[in-house]
Amino acid sequence: MVEQQKIDIPELKDLTIDNITENVNLINSQAPDARLKYVLERLVSHLHDFARETRLSTQEWHAGIEFLTAVGKKCTDVRQEFILLSDTLGLSLLVDSIDHPKPPASTEGTVLGPYHTHDAPHHDSLGHSISGDPEGEPLLCLCTVKTTTGKPISNAKIDIWETDSKGSYDVQYETYSGDNPDGRAVLRSDDEGVFWFKAIVPVPYKIPDDGPVGKMLRQLGRHPWRPSHMHFMFEKEGYDHLITALYLRGDPYETSDAVFGVKESLIIDLGTVTPEQAKKYDVKEGAKLLTYDFVLVTDEETKNLRDEEAKKAMKALGRDNMAIIAGLPVPDVD
């Protein structure tokens, strides 16, 4: 078997700063999966170029190894420090933008963040309060979800989550067990594509900065704050999964979100509950009001747009030998 391997494997030797990359890519080219082969080829090439362009020192490399190890060690069931790292380096926003391209008329996506859970209560009827925090400022939320041609989408699954008035998600409390969710709900839109609920006015909060990512931000002279926002996630068969959030205009961190999630089209002005609304929705007149019309894109349209943008990107790279399979570039084996 050893002799067999000696014959089959591309030969390496005398590796230098200049030829190590092609040699690593050569040995990785044995991967049976063409997509994995391409992803690894790009990963290794960028990793090595990074080291060559910075002339990375052994000491810095070691600091990097220790940093990544600490990030891994910080991860628990309710804390994903690697996602936080990805968020703070802008990678999460970038990947979401690539994977979920949006035509002009639709609602833009943004970062999921590390605090989505599967513990939220599911409500079959509308009008529930998702927050049990008596300190929060009451907020009535009246929303719709429609197609790009303005048709209501009924029975869409809508996952909503926000912090309490102190800026903490339920899972950040030591008393959290999974059985006592707060600031979360899963709703269903009605036949008119309407969904409404009661919540509290979102407040700015710090991403968890007591771990290695927080330390990195401090070394970079960056703050750990996110502007006030509420998360929304939409699922409906035939439509592209939408992960998004709405941001309050005028927030002090509106233009410096630690995780790069803010988009102009997702910034909203809160309104005020009218006497009629107060009566209809059983809330106080003059209370804060959030309204938003979400627009979902069909799977078909998303798929076409994804393919189109992938082809455009490969053309811009001068990679004419790529096939696009399920939206992903794969070296064309023909």
Next chain:
Amino acid sequence: MVEQQKIDIPELKDLTIDNITENVNLINSQAPDARLKYVLERLVSHLHDFARETRLSTQEWHAGIEFLTAVGKKCTDVRQEFILLSDTLGLSLLVDSIDHPKPPASTEGTVLGPYHTHDAPHHDSLGHSISGDPEGEPLLCLCTVKTTTGKPISNAKIDIWETDSKGSYDVQYETYSGDNPDGRAVLRSDDEGVFWFKAIVPVPYKIPDDGPVGKMLRQLGRHPWRPSHMHFMFEKEGYDHLITALYLRGDPYETSDAVFGVKESLIIDLGTVTPEQAKKYDVKEGAKLLTYDFVLVTDEETKNLRDEEAKKAMKALGRDNMAIIAGLPVPDVD
């Protein structure tokens, strides 16, 4: 304070696939340390280019997050899975080559690997056996350490480590406590630059492949084997720290080392102990013999070479605005 930050921080908004990188680099440009700023700028640019060039999907991104988390979780005091990952992607060899450039007449460096410890016994005299494995094939090692002009280097600290005859390092056994090292020693060269010791003939071994890195290798169709070798590390004031290893010619994995450590100049042929040597060193006539003359480079020469190569690399990149400080490129603030 919040208002202060609003003013000081570069404004971000409406982040797209195309402008996210410059925006992340803009916010990171607040870093007080110029070198850190440059390293992060290159890191973020390559990370984002990687995602754009692969059109990385959310699913693949998530697989990456889970992989890195598993790598972190696998790390213990005696197992560094991130170093193993760096080794198997050729990064460790590359960083060593950049940080420790070698002029033609000197001994080349190679990967440290994850099994160096600080538990090896220190011997003040020469001739000790570093291996207690009765199954190993005895090997007499007669070496010297000299300058590039052929002058002996006395009292150099030499750290040596190898596996047992089964291909396992001491720390890989559950019975290992730190107090029972085997296959290791720290020696000092004598006035003629000579150091000699008894060991066993190195055998090929698998890097630990029961973790996420092993899984990655299998997905890539790669084997986890390293060719037979013995590690050496040299420290002597005024000379560049040398981390290297000697490899046995003809090993089945000579040209496909899982961690890319083999270099032509480090491949050796074992000899045979002569009757005179057998008598002088108290070993069996006809036993295996390893001889090697190591050559260290002065700190001064290494520093000059490192600066020179860094300047050359920056010129090749078209980055004319870089100063080289302690061998490392830093944006020139003038």
